Amino acid sequence: MDNKEDIQKFMLKKVADIDEFPQGAHNLRIDGKGVERVNSPNCEIVPKKDGSGIDIYIKAGAKNELVYIPVLIMQGGINDKVYNDFHIGKDSEVVIVAGCGIHNHTDHNTEHNGIHSFYIEENAKVTYVEKHYGHGQGLGKKTLSPVTNVYLQKGASMTMNSVQMEGVDYAVRTTNGELQEGATFVVTEKILTQKDQYADSIFDVKLFGKGASTKITSRAVAKEKSYQEFHSNVTGTCESFGHIECDAILMNDAKIIAIPQISALSADAHLIHEATIGKIAGAQLDKLLTMGLNEKQAEDFIIKGFLS
């Protein structure tokens, strides 16, 4: 796959799961520049005047809106930082597919830092999908360090699915949330690291409003000599509910440090954290061996399911 267009298509498929953009709003950024931008009747994408990113406006009451905003880096030696702000109107429902793919075939380091802030008005519902993928044989590091800030007004909700599958050498993923009354923030994160890759996930969610709730689920697989850290803090300041769950599979010489923290600042805050780190259970391997899979196939089967 030498053709630049083919690689772009391949990368787009990896990070946004599409062969081409469907009808509707989208913004494609390649190598630090916006190259394609389409609005829809309910979604307006406006470049920031200083060129630092885009503002995405979803009209109040919009339903079934689907927005793609992928980023591709196709060269080595690029350090791209972008600020994207999402203004989600009251009572709207939108699915936003973001994600970044780095193709670096050079020996120069490449980095993309997407700072995404979501201002979600009352009773709006957002599903946010973010996939990160690194590709290319060069020695240059592929770094992706996204920051996601989520501000949920009364009754609003956001479901965030964050995936880092392979090829990312260094990642610090930071997710911050502030929830008002009755707001819900559900995060599912899946991370696979291998070789000597490093990934750090940091969550800080504050439950400010009565009845606010969050569930953060992280599933991680660390292989070979890779290293992962998981930091999470959920703070409940009133009658609210928070649940952090970190499950990790450790293989070879990999290391994982999980530091879940819950801070109850009110007697009515109900907060739970669970963390499990361990190698693949021998009983699971035995079961699959008796089904005819060899050890490698059995491990792949378990990891694929765990991260699915």
Added chain:
Amino acid sequence: MLKIENIQYKADNEEILQDVTFEFQKGKFYVITGHNGAGKSTLAKCLMGLYKCSGKIFLNGEDITNKSVDERANLGMGFAFQQPVTFKGVRVIDLLKIANKSYQDYENILRKVGLDPKEYLFRELNATLSGGELKRLELASVLSRDLKVGIFDEPEAGIDLWSFNNLSQVFSEFQNTERTTIVISHQERVMNLADEIIVMKDGKILKSGTRDEVLPTLNL
């Protein structure tokens, strides 16, 4: 068919199996019984290669003593665990698909073990399933494969009365095939299905014979 010679197994310097020799015939249904600690499950695991034992094991004349678990599985051996495992993120269909059959086959297999395919085929094999459901799914995963030898470690334990009636039906289907079935059980109702019963005690075969020969001697 499946022949074992002088099987010995030690754990923590204790002899769990002592010099066990037996030949399982093609197409027959065997029940291995005996008190707890008699060595039944250990023998079953040695047959499947899950435990490494000394002695010799032959399948259809081929020495499989040094073959791994997956190699034995690919020669047509299957094993239903007494305590089924769960898998996060893995659905029932994912496990059954290892057998490379059609969806219709998987649906039929679930029906056979008393589970509605609509409800269970795409369900995650996790701890939200009850012990009884997991036992049936364990059985389904074994039935999904084309087996020459099926080894079932206490398949009836922990399941309700469906349970037993359907299980009997499943096993009675085996009796009309060329498949050799080996079931570990304490239950008389399971022994009533057997062509032959093997009684173990202290890591040895105490006696074996046809159901009519052995069952009356067991004081059940």
